Amino acid sequence: MTEVVPGTQDGVLVRFADGRQETFDLVIGADGAWSRVRPAVSSATPHYTGVTAVEASLDDVDTRHPDVGRLIGDGSMAVYGVNRALVAQRNSGGHVKVFAQFRAPLDWHTNLDRHMGLNRRAGTDAGLDVGLDLADVEAVRSSLLALFDGWATPVLDLLRHGTAFVHRPLYVLPVSHTWAHVPGVTLLGDAAHLMPPLGVGANLAMLEGAELAESVAAAPGPDDLDEAVRAFEEQMWARAGRWAKITTAGLERLVSPDPTEALALFDEVQSS
């Protein structure tokens, strides 16, 4: 699907990449951060938060890296420093996701010395305009180790043993993103409210999918479809707006020049 055109005589027109096109009564944009449906209802586009995450994976952690497995425990662990954080999350089947997060310009990897001061720290030639090939696993690993230089060995083992590095600059939509209702088109999930990844986005997307399905199923007839979608949108906007504010403030504090902000945030969340 490449484009959605509302308001045609036969309904909402959807154009597909292979040249086909078709009209529908209702088009639901559940197509993520870079939604192709969103332009049909809103001119908002995601912007960079100033924080990048590089994701790594560890498999069979309890067998292959038992010390790392013990460090993470049954849930997740996080370590916070100045403008950077290392977070490890246990998934099922001994799989662990590691997120190295840091404040950096979007193009940080194009010049490690200028943007990150990394070549000097890594002990290579100072002042060289050296870029990082994000597809080069060992180069990414050694740049991350340089970025987290001085951190405790057991924590750095998360990066030393990590595989499958994925570069994820964190983008968000404006907080409390809404739009003037457009008959026959709606959005849900990241397409509607992309926010910092602090454990909410997937849950909201699933809940909204279920709520929209219930609203549509409960509509007495085709003429009531639009009202059902409007009601769904109002409910989604109110809840997602609250979470967008919480997660935006959370990211500011979790990847912060003052790491005590991260600890204070955890204290606040746990006491509530």
Ligand SMILES: Cc1cc2nc3c(=O)[nH]c(=O)nc-3n(C[C@H](O)[C@H](O)[C@H](O)COP(=O)(O)OP(=O)(O)OC[C@H]3O[C@@H](n4cnc5c(N)ncnc54)[C@H](O)[C@@H]3O)c2cc1C
């Ligand atoms: C590093 C990281 C960690 C996260 N951790 C958590 C967490 O612990 N808990 C949590 O709740 N959330 C977490 N999230 C957020 C969560 O991943 C998202 O909020 C969630 O995936 C949004 O779901 P969605 O269905 O809206 O979009 P997506 O998961 O992005 O799904 C959109 C789908 O649409 C498809 N698509 C896109 N364009 C088109 C097109 N033109 N035609 C057809 N299909 C298309 C895509 O291929 C994709 O399958 C995290 C995010 C990141 C980046």
